[in-house]
Amino acid sequence: MVSSSSARRPKARVQHHAAPTVDLSAVIMAATPDEPRVLTVRGQPHQLDGLPSGPLRSEHRTLEAGLRTWVAEQTQLTLGYVEQLYTFGDRDRAEADIQGGGHALSIAYLALVREARPAGLAHAAWQNWYGYLPWEDWRNGRPKALGVIEPALKAWARAGGKTLRQFREERIELTFGFESGTWTDERVLERYELLYEAGLVSEALRDAQKPVSSKVRLAPGQPMALDHRRILATAIGRLRGKIKYRPVIFELMPASFTLLDLQRTVEALSGVRLHKQNFRRLVEMQGLVEETGEITTETGGRPARLVRFRREVLIERPAPGVRLPRLR
Numbered sequence: 001m002v003s004s005s006s007a008r009r010p011k012a013r014v015q016h017h018a019a020p021t022v023d024l025s026a027v028i029m030a031a032t033p034d035e036p037r038v039l040t041v042r043g044q045p046h047q048l049d050g051l052p053s054g055p056l057r058s059e060h061r062t063l064e065a066g067l068r069t070w071v072a073e074q075t076q077l078t079l080g081y082v083e084q085l086y087t088f089g090d091r092d093r094a095e096a097d098i099q100g101g102g103h104a105l106s107i108a109y110l111a112l113v114r115e116a117r118p119a120g121l122a123h124a125a126w127q128n129w130y131g132y133l134p135w136e137d138w139r140n141g142r143p144k145a146l147g148v149i150e151p152a153l154k155a156w157a158r159a160g161g162k163t164l165r166q167f168r169e170e171r172i173e174l175t176f177g178f179e180s181g182t183w184t185d186e187r188v189l190e191r192y193e194l195l196y197e198a199g200l201v202s203e204a205l206r207d208a209q210k211p212v213s214s215k216v217r218l219a220p221g222q223p224m225a226l227d228h229r230r231i232l233a234t235a236i237g238r239l240r241g242k243i244k245y246r247p248v249i250f251e252l253m254p255a256s257f258t259l260l261d262l263q264r265t266v267e268a269l270s271g272v273r274l275h276k277q278n279f280r281r282l283v284e285m286q287g288l289v290e291e292t293g294e295i296t297t298e299t300g301g302r303p304a305r306l307v308r309f310r311r312e313v314l315i316e317r318p319a320p321g322v323r324l325p326r327l328r
Helices: 004-008 063-075 146-158 161-176 188-197 202-207 228-242 259-270 276-285
Strands: 021-031 036-042 053-055 082-088 104-112 123-128 289-296 304-309
Touching (some): 021 259, 063 104, 082 228, 146 161, 146 188, 161 188
Antiparallel strands (some): 021 053
16 A cells, blocks of 8 residues: 555656776786886876776676786786786766766776886886875885875864864874874875875865865875876785785795895885894795805895795795884
8 A cells, every 4th residue: 555645755866877887907016126116008198107907898708808908908018917906986986977977997906027028009117106105105214295294184184173173183193193103004095095085186186176276285196097096005005915924025026036135125015124134034934035055246245145935835834924024
């Protein structure tokens, strides 16, 4: 039985939106002993750097097959192992929403490679990822970028009034640790998203279709196409966590290397300086490497012993990662 009130209720207007599109993006990472790198592409000289990406098409047998196809076309790079990173589904992640196209799903993948020279149809280049997220690099002390970010975030917190101020201040402290001096290297995405919410990165203004005011000091760092800086932040946080419990660092190292090269590569990825003696002690105690019997004189100082990853450790222990004995 239908009540008279419900019978008189007007029918809800059904909003018809275009079906979601699916975009595949690859965060391809490499590293040298001093620089963490991400592979970027740029279709035209005036465009922003972006990640190798493209839409999922009917001819792609799987998501991963589609990703590999786009990477090969844009960079001439054949990927080895890749893992799915995250799926983003915000309506404002791409131009599709601005044009009335509805949601655009972005499925991101992470790949670690030993650096190779890309030479695809689009301009492809390895870039230092701290050029996009400079506040994440603490190797030479407190990043200069925080000198802009800290007062801007605190002003944003105050602007929220009594209702939001405490909540915002707690979030700022949790992600950046300005007062406690505590820096959690894995909170890369949380820090970027907080800056986005506060309107301190150009992507936030672009997505809101607001002009950049001369009164606003944006956080330093190069913007990226679409939401690719957000995806990059997600990948860096994931990698920083993984190197502590899985030997993924060795996927970025050459067949043989010195312990100093290994330490500097870990430092480059984590963005912090490590205690040399403690780091070597941990690596040797965990049995992560073995000597090759060779030495190198390319260090610029005394000859250094060359080591290689000892693969037996994968069977011996469930979590053979590289811990981070930081300098205080």
